[in-house]
Amino acid sequence: MASEIATELAEQADRALTDAADVAVLRSLEAGAWPATTWDAMAALGLNGALVSEDAGGVGLGFSDVAPLLEVLGRHAAPVPLAESIFGNALLAAASITPPEGALSFGSRNGAIPWGRHAGHVALLDGARIALYPAAALAWEGGGNIGHEARDRARIIGAPIAEAVLPNSWGAEAGLLCTALMRSAQIAGAMQAALALAVDHANTRKQFGRPIGRFQAVQQQLAVFAAETSAASVAAAAAARAVDRRGLAAAAFEIGCAKITVGEAATRGAGIAHQVFAAMGITEEHQLHHFTRRLWSWREEGGSEAFWAKRIGQEAQALSGALWPFITAREEEIIP
């Protein structure tokens, strides 16, 4: 369960984003602008070092504490790399590299880096090797996901500030696992936002002389959406708890299960949201697509449902018919 401080931070971020990341900001992002004021408002929260220990100059929170904050970022479709900064700094600190000031992103050396061209620093990962580059040492080939969030490829043109190897407890898949965990919680948040919009619309849009939400056919669909939204949130929180208990690399099973769950939930939820809004929700003018296009994008990042399903399935097959003991023991065994 999230601590009190975590709830408080999530609420602070919620208030800041309500002011600094409204629909106008999201629209300007579609045109390719960097929302500097949104980033400044987020930076002012002082959360970049949320997962970095206090000894290393951070806030010293756990992954479970950060999950509600990530949901808030998803709920606002926050168009800035705060999640990337928090997790990137955690990766650097784990490799004993001093986290830099300002916007940070991370990703695979050969992959698309979220918000890469806007970040002051980037941590590039090659297996368990991690290297911190200043913006000046990288040249970018700009790109984006279908949510119009910057996803850029880096060419290295200068020297890193520092290089190191992540400890085994973080492992060679640390970048993938961090991304999967971030996007899982953000999906839960974006689903909450899309659900609230859809419910509000169902209660106000009238057809046949009454709000469409009075029709059982619509109610039943929105109930499914709500159930999937709760499932997504529980999955993300349970994965975060597993990282706190076992360490990142040893929580790959829970992170994978969460990413499958939220991916399936996102597909179902986004589909229902658009069905409820009908043609209106498809317009550029309406805000729904800021959430649904991100939901579809985030399914792909940090491993799709198909990617994780194959892996989790293989892991389960290797248990020789002892699936249930495996699942229960993960929650209950004593971890030194």
Add this chain to the structure above:
Amino acid sequence: MAGLRFDLRDAPDGAAALRAEVRGFLAEHAENFTPEIRARSWMGFDRDFTRAVGAKGWIGMCWPREFGGAERSFLERNIVLEEMLAAGAPVGAHWIGDRQSGPLILRLGTEDQKRHFLPRIASGEYAFCIGLSEPDSGSDLASLRTKAEKVDGGWKLNGRKIWTTFGHLCDWMIALVRTSPAPEGGARHIGLSQVLVDLRAPGVSIRPIRDLVGEKGFNEITFDDVMLPEDALVGQEGAGWAQATSELAFERSGPDRYLSSHPLLEAAMTTLQQDGAAAPALGRQVARLWALRNMSVAVAGMLEDGQDPVRQAALVKDLGNDFEQALPNVVRDLIATEDMPEDMRRMHAYLTQIVPTFSLRGGTREIMRGIIARELGLR
């Protein structure tokens, strides 16, 4: 939407040891669990097994010791339930008494009722069933017509209950009946009460109804001038509707709402161990099982804290039913039924026919989604 919020719950202290103890017990009985028994899950009825579970202190295990309980926590009880279902143990003879009837008597019963019934449920002596549905009252339960009239020395019961699981094998029923007419133009749920009915009393006739698998699982039970003693009333006269609906969080959130097909999933895992092409579909089932379990345990935690998570329970039941109901079809996409090992094929055949009941029993899918929709402010 606070009613749709779930807070994760950690395992209670001693969870692993308790789980190991239950597994050891189940291993001793496992040779009796045929594929049909395992496929039946909590619809398997075996008095001997139930008495053995009772002797371990695992029926009514949260109840006070003075009433035959073991004063364990709700989360510990949840561990026992999970293990029983995962193994496909025939828990039907005590499932309802442990889950609903006992807790109701404990909460609202008189001292005498508690002293009489609870130790006998906990030992496995008394099997309970629930009398809700009637021939003309299903989802619209408040329209029920079975009537208990106040007479000298007690109540006179007339009417009919239907779809009563194991009614023909049980000893007692807690029935929801009308004890006074609904107020003119008022809410129909006023004037209902819950009564204890001895199923061997004169005037009770039980007609088993053969189901589509060819078995006598549920029943039509007719009451023809059945005399009930005064202390047959459970709780408050006229408050039966509120009493019955307050049990729903207990009834709907448990592992019995997502583990009903679990032995088939384990069989599929074993049979398809070497089948690389099956991995993605199996992985999705594992992920769903994992997520549902986290949600169900979260609700158990809320019950432990004395909350009434009736909406969360409806939500878990709806998602869980979808999962357990879809499983036989998922599995037959991965391996043709004729290629399944004999045991697995028998479980699969039974479950294929019976999974439609999963989203009917304990409240239909449509009712569950209606409860969620109400929480969303849509109705």
